[in-house]
Amino acid sequence: GQQVMQIPQYQHVQEGEDFTTYCNSSTTLSNIQWYKQRPGGHPVFLIQLVKSGEVKKQKRLTFQFGEAKKNSSLHITATQTTDVGTYFCAGHTRGDDKIIFGKGTRLHILP
């Protein structure tokens, strides 16, 4: 079945440093979504990427979708303490209604 792998599992960065998490799918995706979950909270939708090679930006966050639509990345520039949380990618395969999540990357910010 469809699998979505995400690395790294944990990341500690100094405030102001950049952060990147990577997502890889075992199958070609029709779209990929990114979510953020604050400690003790629920996942919150950030963005969806649909097109091959697509790049989207939200302020300090840059999201990329690979040309083969099997991998994606989230890059945060100049991290802030408000970026603390777990970032999940979630893949949606064409013809399948399921949305499968990666295990997430937990980001810790050191002041």
Added chain:
Amino acid sequence: NAGVTQTPKFQVLKTGQSMTLQCAQDMNHEYMSWYRQDPGMGLRLIHYSVGAGITDQGEVPNGYNVSRSTTEDFPLRLLSAAPSQTSVYFCASRHTGTSTDTQYFGPGTRLTVL
């Protein structure tokens, strides 16, 4: 709009007990789903539904039943609770057939099975 609501927020069960986790949404979303979240395991799909009267299994369906009699509600039933079902359960909903599949999550139910 209340969005996606879940009840209860916390629940403690004894092994073998049954219970129903409630989920409701007021956004007229066709698609609803249940996930469980365990440390280091991310979010795993239990069951999902693409509309009233239609349900299907996700990644980890064993030990759980669902039904979808209305668009708004998607309850999750634990038939005979086991300690392995201790987890945080999230319900989610979204539209289908649109260009933006934004999925909204409820606040979660934290379940402990003793």
